[in-house]
Amino acid sequence: MRNVLTGILGCLYVGPILMLLLGSLQGQGFHNYRSVWERVDFLALLENSLLIAGSTVVLGAWVNSLAGYALARLDFPGRAAVLTAILVAMVIPFEAVAVPLFFSVSRLGVRDTLMVQILPFVANGFSVYLFYTFYLEFPRELEEAARLDGANAWQIYARLCLPNSKPALATHAVITLLASWSAYLWPLLVTAGPQARPLSLAIATFLATPPLHWGQVFAFGVLMVAPVLLGFSFLQKHFQPNALSSGIK
Amino acid sequence: MKNRSAWAMLAPAAIGLVLFVLLPFAASLVLSLTDLSLGSPNPTRWVGTLQYRRLLVDPAVARALGNNLRFALVIVPMQTVLALALACLLHKPGWRLAGFYRALFFAPVVFPMSLVAVIWRYLYAPGVTGPLNRLLAGVSLGHWQPRDFLHDPQLALPALMLLSLWQGVGLQMVILLGGLQQIPGDLYEAAALDGAGPLQRFRWVTLPMLRNTLVFTALMTTILAFRVFDQVQILTHGGPAGATSTLMFELVRSAFERLQMGRACALTVIFVFIVVLLTSLQRLVLGRLSR
Amino acid sequence: MERRILTGQLKRFQREHPGPPVQLTFLPEGSYNSQVQAAALAQQLPDVLEFDGPLLYRYAWQGCLQPLDLLITESTRTNLLPSLEQQGTFRGHLYSVGVFDSGLALYGRKSLLNRVGARLPDRPEDAWSVSEFSRILEDLSREDPDGQVLDLKLNYQGEWFTYAFSPALASAGTDLAHLGSPAANRVLSRFQDWQSHGLVDPDLDDAAFLEGRVALSWVGHWEYPRYSQRWGSDLCLLPLPDFGQGSRSGQGSWNWAVTSNCRQSGRASEFLEFLLEDRQVLEMTAGNGAVPGTLSAIEQSPLYREDGPLRLFSIQLTQGWCQPRPATPAYPFLTSVFQQAMQDVLHGAPVSRVLTAAAQDIRQDDLDNQGYR
Numbered sequence: 001m002r003n004v005l006t007g008i009l010g011c012l013y014v015g016p017i018l019m020l021l022l023g024s025l026q027g028q029g030f031h032n033y034r035s036v037w038e039r040v041d042f043l044a045l046l047e048n049s050l051l052i053a054g055s056t057v058v059l060g061a062w063v064n065s066l067a068g069y070a071l072a073r074l075d076f077p078g079r080a081a082v083l084t085a086i087l088v089a090m091v092i093p094f095e096a097v098a099v100p101l102f103f104s105v106s107r108l109g110v111r112d113t114l115m116v117q118i119l120p121f122v123a124n125g126f127s128v129y130l131f132y133t134f135y136l137e138f139p140r141e142l143e144e145a146a147r148l149d150g151a152n153a154w155q156i157y158a159r160l161c162l163p164n165s166k167p168a169l170a171t172h173a174v175i176t177l178l179a180s181w182s183a184y185l186w187p188l189l190v191t192a193g194p195q196a197r198p199l200s201l202a203i204a205t206f207l208a209t210p211p212l213h214w215g216q217v218f219a220f221g222v223l224m225v226a227p228v229l230l231g232f233s234f235l236q237k238h239f240q241p242n243a244l245s246s247g248i249k
Numbered sequence: 250m251k252n253r254s255a256w257a258m259l260a261p262a263a264i265g266l267v268l269f270v271l272l273p274f275a276a277s278l279v280l281s282l283t284d285l286s287l288g289s290p291n292p293t294r295w296v297g298t299l300q301y302r303r304l305l306v307d308p309a310v311a312r313a314l315g316n317n318l319r320f321a322l323v324i325v326p327m328q329t330v331l332a333l334a335l336a337c338l339l340h341k342p343g344w345r346l347a348g349f350y351r352a353l354f355f356a357p358v359v360f361p362m363s364l365v366a367v368i369w370r371y372l373y374a375p376g377v378t379g380p381l382n383r384l385l386a387g388v389s390l391g392h393w394q395p396r397d398f399l400h401d402p403q404l405a406l407p408a409l410m411l412l413s414l415w416q417g418v419g420l421q422m423v424i425l426l427g428g429l430q431q432i433p434g435d436l437y438e439a440a441a442l443d444g445a446g447p448l449q450r451f452r453w454v455t456l457p458m459l460r461n462t463l464v465f466t467a468l469m470t471t472i473l474a475f476r477v478f479d480q481v482q483i484l485t486h487g488g489p490a491g492a493t494s495t496l497m498f499e500l501v502r503s504a505f506e507r508l509q510m511g512r513a514c515a516l517t518v519i520f521v522f523i524v525v526l527l528t529s530l531q532r533l534v535l536g537r538l539s540r
Numbered sequence: 541m542e543r544r545i546l547t548g549q550l551k552r553f554q555r556e557h558p559g560p561p562v563q564l565t566f567l568p569e570g571s572y573n574s575q576v577q578a579a580a581l582a583q584q585l586p587d588v589l590e591f592d593g594p595l596l597y598r599y600a601w602q603g604c605l606q607p608l609d610l611l612i613t614e615s616t617r618t619n620l621l622p623s624l625e626q627q628g629t630f631r632g633h634l635y636s637v638g639v640f641d642s643g644l645a646l647y648g649r650k651s652l653l654n655r656v657g658a659r660l661p662d663r664p665e666d667a668w669s670v671s672e673f674s675r676i677l678e679d680l681s682r683e684d685p686d687g688q689v690l691d692l693k694l695n696y697q698g699e700w701f702t703y704a705f706s707p708a709l710a711s712a713g714t715d716l717a718h719l720g721s722p723a724a725n726r727v728l729s730r731f732q733d734w735q736s737h738g739l740v741d742p743d744l745d746d747a748a749f750l751e752g753r754v755a756l757s758w759v760g761h762w763e764y765p766r767y768s769q770r771w772g773s774d775l776c777l778l779p780l781p782d783f784g785q786g787s788r789s790g791q792g793s794w795n796w797a798v799t800s801n802c803r804q805s806g807r808a809s810e811f812l813e814f815l816l817e818d819r820q821v822l823e824m825t826a827g828n829g830a831v832p833g834t835l836s837a838i839e840q841s842p843l844y845r846e847d848g849p850l851r852l853f854s855i856q857l858t859q860g861w862c863q864p865r866p867a868t869p870a871y872p873f874l875t876s877v878f879q880q881a882m883q884d885v886l887h888g889a890p891v892s893r894v895l896t897a898a899a900q901d902i903r904q905d906d907l908d909n910q911g912y913r
Contacts, residue, residue, distance in 0.1 A: 002338055002341065002344075003346070005338055006335075006338050006339070006346070006350055009335065009338075009354075010350055010353055010354075013353060013354055013357075013415070014353060016357075016368050016369065016372060016415065017356060017357070019368065019371070019372065019380065020368055023371065062261075063261040063262045063265065064262055066258045066259070066261065066262065067258060067259050067261070067262035067263070069258065070254070070255045070256075070258035070259045071259070074254060074255040074258070075255075076255040076256065079255075082259065082263070085266070085271070086266070088271070089266045089270045089271060091521070091524055091525055091528050092270055092271075092274050092521055092524075093472065093476055093520075093521075093524060095476055095478065095497050095500065095517075095520065096274055096277065096517045096520055096521045096524075097269065097270055097273035097274050097277065097517075098501075099277065099280075099500070099504045099510065099513050099514060099517060100273040100274075100276035100277050100280065100514070101269065101273045102504075102574075102578070103276075103510075103581070104273070104276075105578075106577070106578035106579075106581040106582050107581050107582055108582065109582035109583070109584050111578055111582070119265070119269070120265075120269040121269075122261075122265050123261065123262045123263075123264070123265020123266045123269065123270075125266060125270065128262055128266075152254065153254040153255070153258070154254060154258075157258070178358065178359070178420075181359070181361060182360070182361030182362050182363070182479075183361075184361065184362060184363050184478070184479040184482075185478055185479070185497075185501070188482075189505070189574065190578075192575050199361070200361035200362075200363050200364070201363065203361075203363050203364055203367055204363045204366075204367070204483050207367055207370075207483075208697060210746070211746075212695075212745070212746050214371060214745070217367060218368075218371075221360075221364050221367060221368065224361070224364060225359065225360055225364060228359045229356060229359060232352075232355075232359055233352060284908055286908070286909060287574075287577050288577040288580055288581070288598075288602050289602065289909060290601065290602055290603055291909060291910055291913075308897075374744055375742055375744065376742075397742065400742070400887060402887065402888070486697075486883070487880070488880075488883050488884065488887060489883070489884070489887030489888075489889075490883075490884040490887050490888070490889040490894075491884070502876070505573075505574045506573075506872065506876040507872065507873050507876050507877075507905070508573075508577070508872055508873065509905075509908075
């Protein structure tokens with residue numbers, strides 16, 4: 001019974017994916033891939049997306065976990081205020097700040113770079129909150145022991161907490177990676193040419209650039225999605241779904 | 250000592266959030282009270298609540314908001330139910346195919362929305378040759394008349410909903426799956442010993458244990474329903490006749506096609522207001538439920 | 541393609557006119573206007589800018605550009621196509637020059653048109669009246685398997701709708717500033733009728749005419765290579781239908797201007813003059829198939845001269861059978877509103893309601909910007 005139901009749903013689900021794969025061979029077959037390769041500098045686009053997503057995840061992991069730790073474990077005046085500010089920031093989605101951010105970024109003349117697609121997304125209210133709730137539940141005894149040994153806050157954070165934050169880090173990585181990888185609005189606004197353009201935007205540009213060959217468009221799609229799917233299936237072993245939901249409390 | 254560490258640790262995140270979230274939003278608030286036009290040599294003037302008053306009576310905005318609401322009201326229950334169903338189906342420890350299916354259902358999540366839009370644009374092709382039209386014709390044994398989904402005033406929004414559903418269910422499913430796996434087995438055993446059948450076990454063990462997660466994912470999906478942009482921009486550009494226009498789409502169009510910055514900022518403020526409202530509702534609901 | 545040619549021409553320029561190097565920055569299609577606005581905000585505009593014609597007026601109004609009156613020689617100016625001079629003029633000054641122009645027409649299949657007994661005008665003054673056109677469409681449709689006989693390139697995005705269909709407004713005696721007029725209503729209703737009678741092919745694959753699914757294609761000069769290769773002598777070029785005041789084609793294309801922060805206007809002037817020399821003009825238009833922007837170049841162009849297959853376009857541009865897009869700083873707003881109106885009407889929305897709302901929006905925008913003084 002289970003098999004039948006999942007089987008049916010699976011078929012419906014895999015339909016579009018199959019269409020993508022098979023469609024990429026329509027018309028010219030594998031030549032479509034070659035055409036795509038010739039028409040756009042695919043490697044450069046891929047590199048852009050990887051750099052942007054990777055940097056955002058790594059920098060974000062460091063920046064947000066630090067803040068989350070400080071909020072969870074250290075006592076300081078204004079803690080409640082900061083916490084409230086974090087909650088407010090969590091609630092403000094990116095689209096709400098896109099226009100003024102576009103303004104400032106234009107005024108400063110820093111559009112069309114990779115940096116401008118990374119920096120605004122490093123500090124993330126949601127991730128801070130994630131780490132905050134995670135560190136709240138961290139066993140205090142270990143910290144007490146470390147403090148007795150003379151370790152300061154930084155050392156406790158770096159040597160003790162961070163290495164043991166796998167679930168929270170995983171959640172942060174997945175959510176940030178997904179958001180960054182499929183970013184469309186911001187790159188649309190701030191990139192001009194293909195130098196800093198990510199894949200997510202490039203496929204829409206490719207679709208709108210004549211001549212239109214669906215086979216090539218699909219080939220582009222396959223090329224675009226293959227590395228990420230491979231990456232994720234590789235991470236499957238390390239990526240525990242429990243992490244996501246325990247990270248969310 | 251401790252204080253200094255704390256502030257130093259907070260600094261990067263704090264700077265980032267202030268610079269890239271709080272300040273720009275404050276700017277939006279301020280600019281929404283002006284008539285700023287992108288690049289205009291005319292001096293910008295204070296217009297008070299003019300932008301808001303105009304937005305409140307603008308049929309295009311009402312339509313967009315209505316579409317977002319419709320989106321949320323349909324997607325949230327459907328996606329949650331489907332995700333829960335899939336999670337339950339896949340929650341069988343030791344089932345070899347579980348991993349495979351999990352990867353399959355999760356795969357679309359990894360596709361950028363722009364790619365999803367491109368794929369479904371092809372699927373929704375009008376005429377008898379369009380893949381979806383062909384499928385429906387086959388399934389209905391020839392009774393189905395081919396439709397132009399993306400240009401049909403009735404079908405365009407549901408078409409967008411379907412592809413968003415396809416893309417989004419996987420993530421929700423994985424989160425719920427994680428939640429399911431955290432439910433201690435003994436609870437189920439105890440319930441079974443008390444004579445509870447599978448449906449009752451679901452209702453009295455599974456659902457309560459998943460409650461927080463369910464509410465959380467529902468909220469996430471609702472907020473996402475109000476952020477819908479990519480697929481509208483790429484597939485329908487708000488058409489036909491505003492049937493798929495959304496808040497974000499109106500915002501971007503006002504700002505960058507029509508160069509009306511003041512108006513766009515006002516839309517931003519309204520947008521955040523709605524999100525805050527929803528989040529507060531969630532806390533209320535969660536609070537009530539835990540009693 | 542155009543970029544490649546331009547890069548080559550730039551090298552030649554540097555060789556033939558040694559001096560300070562000229563740097564080219566290419567901006568992509570789509571969101572072009574916001575790119576320029578962003579660059580303007582950052583004071584990062586290049587010395588010389590190439591952009592789509594109708595955006596000129598807004599940039600000039602914003603003070604981004606400097607007039608070319610003194611930078612272009614008299615002889616070059618008179619050599620320019622009158623249509624291009626019209627496109628490039630704002631409030632009495634010339635702000636831009638174009639290396640090429642464009643044209644719209646109806647491509648048709650002679651065999652199919654002959655079958656329904658339609659006459660084949662080859663000059664704008666003989667164009668079909670819009671009622672004649674509608675009748676021909678209906679006649680063609682009866683002979684067509686799926687009934688769809690007209691391709692309006694509905695698969696194109698954005699600016700196409702204004703470029704291709706607002707000249708019909710001029711043909712009816714009205715314009716974008718008067719969308720609430722009865723004439724505008726008549727024009728858009730016609731399009732809606734053709735759509736609702738099933739006469740228009742959605743052309744998702746951009747190949748309706750190529751594959752013979754339609755008998756007529758309402759599109760510009762750029763389709764000539766593909767179409768002529770496919771249909772050869774069965775291809776005919778017809779002027780757009782006359783909505784009352786004469787057939788009107790669209791016009792305008794990318795043009796060059798000098799920005800106000802350019803410190804080397806002499807060099808910029810040299811560069812623009814160079815681009816407008818026959819050799820460069822012909823090289824560019826051979827590459828992109830567009831109408832050469834100068835009278836001297838047209839005479840040498842195999843496609844566009846007196847006995848060329850595309851002389852219809854030349855006639856339209858030199859004898860005033862074309863309508864440039866309105867020379868107003870409100871253009872970005874106008875085109876956004878019109879595109880939406882056109883698309884809504886094509887989707888069956890009530891024409892009066894759509895046009896009244898559009899006219900109202902335009903009026904409001906004008907007020908908001910203090911009349912764009």
